[in-house]
Amino acid sequence: MITEEDRRFKHLEKKIGFFVAIAIAGFLAVIVFIGMDNDLFTPKYRLKFTVEKGTGFSRGMPVKLSGFRIGRINSISLNEMARVDIEIQVGKAYQKWIKKDSVVKLVKEGLVGDSIIEVSVGTHNAEVLKDGAVITFEKTKGLEEVANDLADQVKPVLIEVKDIIGYVNDPNGDIKQSMKNIRKLTADLHSTREKVDALLTDSKQHVGRLTAGTEMLLKNTGDKINAIAPVLEKVDRSMTTVEQHLPQLLEKAATTMDHLDKTSRNLEKISGTVAPRVPVLLNSADGTLQGADTVVDALKDTWPLKNHVPVPRERELVPGDSNE
Amino acid sequence: MNKILRDGRVRLLVGIIAALLLLLASGCAGKPPAALSALHMEAIRHNQRGVKAEAKGESPQALEEFYESFRINSSIENTEGIVVALVNSSRVYRQNGDVKSALAMIGKALPLITPVDPLYSDVAFEMAHVQLLTGDCDAASEWASKAVTADTGAKRGMRMNLLARILYLQGNRDKAESRAKEALSLNQEKTMLHEKANSLRLLGDIQAAAKRNTEAAVSYDLALAIDKALGKSKKIAADLCGLALLSLAQQNPDQAVKFYQRAFTVSSNGGDEPGAADVLSKISRIREKQSEKGQPKLPLAERDTVRRTLGTP
Numbered sequence: 332m333i334t335e336e337d338r339r340f341k342h343l344e345k346k347i348g349f350f351v352a353i354a355i356a357g358f359l360a361v362i363v364f365i366g367m368d369n370d371l372f373t374p375k376y377r378l379k380f381t382v383e384k385g386t387g388f389s390r391g392m393p394v395k396l397s398g399f400r401i402g403r404i405n406s407i408s409l410n411e412m413a414r415v416d417i418e419i420q421v422g423k424a425y426q427k428w429i430k431k432d433s434v435v436k437l438v439k440e441g442l443v444g445d446s447i448i449e450v451s452v453g454t455h456n457a458e459v460l461k462d463g464a465v466i467t468f469e470k471t472k473g474l475e476e477v478a479n480d481l482a483d484q485v486k487p488v489l490i491e492v493k494d495i496i497g498y499v500n501d502p503n504g505d506i507k508q509s510m511k512n513i514r515k516l517t518a519d520l521h522s523t524r525e526k527v528d529a530l531l532t533d534s535k536q537h538v539g540r541l542t543a544g545t546e547m548l549l550k551n552t553g554d555k556i557n558a559i560a561p562v563l564e565k566v567d568r569s570m571t572t573v574e575q576h577l578p579q580l581l582e583k584a585a586t587t588m589d590h591l592d593k594t595s596r597n598l599e600k601i602s603g604t605v606a607p608r609v610p611v612l613l614n615s616a617d618g619t620l621q622g623a624d625t626v627v628d629a630l631k632d633t634w635p636l637k638n639h640v641p642v643p644r645e646r647e648l649v650p651g652d653s654n655e
Numbered sequence: 656m657n658k659i660l661r662d663g664r665v666r667l668l669v670g671i672i673a674a675l676l677l678l679l680a681s682g683c684a685g686k687p688p689a690a691l692s693a694l695h696m697e698a699i700r701h702n703q704r705g706v707k708a709e710a711k712g713e714s715p716q717a718l719e720e721f722y723e724s725f726r727i728n729s730s731i732e733n734t735e736g737i738v739v740a741l742v743n744s745s746r747v748y749r750q751n752g753d754v755k756s757a758l759a760m761i762g763k764a765l766p767l768i769t770p771v772d773p774l775y776s777d778v779a780f781e782m783a784h785v786q787l788l789t790g791d792c793d794a795a796s797e798w799a800s801k802a803v804t805a806d807t808g809a810k811r812g813m814r815m816n817l818l819a820r821i822l823y824l825q826g827n828r829d830k831a832e833s834r835a836k837e838a839l840s841l842n843q844e845k846t847m848l849h850e851k852a853n854s855l856r857l858l859g860d861i862q863a864a865a866k867r868n869t870e871a872a873v874s875y876d877l878a879l880a881i882d883k884a885l886g887k888s889k890k891i892a893a894d895l896c897g898l899a900l901l902s903l904a905q906q907n908p909d910q911a912v913k914f915y916q917r918a919f920t921v922s923s924n925g926g927d928e929p930g931a932a933d934v935l936s937k938i939s940r941i942r943e944k945q946s947e948k949g950q951p952k953l954p955l956a957e958r959d960t961v962r963r964t965l966g967t968p
Contacts, residue, residue, distance in 0.1 A: 646735070647699075649717075654893075
């Protein structure tokens, strides 16, 4: 017969009780740990603020002060004004720093991090906010708004840049044309350089020839000067003759001029006498002609001449022909 | 007294004195011509001077005179004088090749007169000439008909000649011939001999076109005789050219060249250089055709003369 006196079963109740106690202790420890992690055991107080839109806010979102989490969003609700009321729970321990001039902001932790509520520290003398108090919400610009602002600022710059690029790229524009001219100038410079080189080479040869030519010219000039000498002697002799005869000639010219002067004075005197009479004479001649005309007209009207004077024909035409 | 009168010498003297008194009385009895105002006379004198200037070939001077006549006549509202000045101006412009100005002048004259006016025939005749130069043969024919209708005097034959010529140019040969013959019968007066020659020349053209060569030759010869008598170089050259064309139609180019050479001599010595050049070019063409057919070429000297005259290199 098998008895119940096996050694392994001795103090079995105690052993089971021990294990159960350990399990219960572990379970309680887990609960405590989770509660602590969720601030279940921390004394808290509530603060409120209102925002235009609830976008970006979520229940349980952390509330941080100087980078430390001090609470969470407790509730989000739409009010009668269609605005969003947000209530946060903050640890009582941090109440001393959250004052009337403190503000809350919705910010991102880094460029791609989670959104958080950030509470600023109030000034030293300001009053501490109490449980249920309203804290000021300061709106911050979202990434989209920042991007839009940036775009608004950058757009004119981009347009300017586009214009500049267009101006630079215009085939008929100054820059392109200048570039073209510079290219052409460069190409021309090459040919100019070649020509200058050739010119210098030619010049060297020409200078030699020129020198020889100049020498010959100088020699010829010397010969000519020698040849001119007799001519100059002749001129000198002629000048001597002229000098001898010139006074007589000048005297004759002076006498002629005197005569001319006298003649012109006489003419002036005569014209002075005659000129006033010219209009009178002309008038007289005109009168005489008119008289003659009258006499001729009278004669024309006198028999028997009037029968031979042709009657003026009104219809005198340039002769015509049928086959002109 | 009776004794004195019975003396033959005294009777002769009395007779002479009586005859002289009668003659004097008859001279004074004539109706004096209507006196014209000084301005009117001046306008007439300007017109007469214009006609004389044109006859001497001084067209610019003639136009100035006609303008002055027109201006003075306008100042005294002498419509007849205005129309005469305008017709004369148109004629001078036309004869100098300025058809536009001629048309403007004659266009101004037309509204001033009615078809019963004695000058209407002259105006219509001038208009027909101008229209012919513009190339409007229908209008020219219409105006020439009006000129014929309006004229019942000596110049009717001249108007008829123009009408016949226009009809011939329009290709209406039968009507043209009948009108030309009518004109020939009208142009029998001594004063219209040049128009008689025109009628005959035109008849010659019409007959030559109808290949009635013998009749044409007679017409041209008659015209030539009249034009020679009148001493009209241009017309003589035209008659000779007609005869030359007739010779060509009869397949006798050598004879044609002879007529053309005569025409050239007449034109060049008569001062009609364009006419002479035209004749030379015709001779040249005949010679070229002859050379194509193996005939001797145009003599070099003659050819050079042709080229010099025509201004070709």
